[in-house]
Amino acid sequence: MYLSTVLDDYSRYIIAWKLCSTMRARDVTDTLDMALTASGCDQTHVHHKPRLLSDNGPSYIAGELADYIEAKAMSHVRGAPMHPQTQGKIERWHQTMKNRILLENYFLPGDLEAQIGAFVEHYNHQRYHESLNNVTPADAYFGRAAAIIKQRERIKRQTIQHRRLQHRKLSA
DSSP states (O other), rough: OOOEEEOTTTTOEEEEEESSSSSSSHHHHHHHHHHHHTTTOOOOOOOSSSSEEEEEOHHHHHHHHHHHHHHTOOEEEEEETTTTGGGGGHHHHHHHHEEETTTTTSSSSHHHHHHHHHHHHHHTTOOGGGTTTTTTTTHHHHOOHHHHHHHHHHHHHHHHHHHHHHHHHHHH
């Protein structure tokens, strides 16, 4: 089984994913269609069309994918061969997911798909990321991160003030 995933580079939000029995260009375009629909980029006028960053796997160098990307007015950047660091965020996502999901045996693709779906939900909406200032990918993707960080700073200042006051009362 192959997992085709579209991850937002800025927020690390998993926009779309698909479990496939093959990894052909058609599987990639299906996943991209799902991502464009989920993000709304297929329905609105976007100044900067999405850009696909991928490795050099057969499905990503296929002419069918190149035609699809051209038809959608997108751009495609491929990482240097033998240099997975270029796709570091998606590689890290796959490692994190595998460490959690592959601890069990799955006898049916539907079971594996359900576990991946549950983990994507957890990853996007509950798992805090240090690189995102300890907010979830969903918070960053939907623009809530700044308000959350601002509120945390306010609470932190209030807590420090309260502790100083308590310390002064105890030492007086």
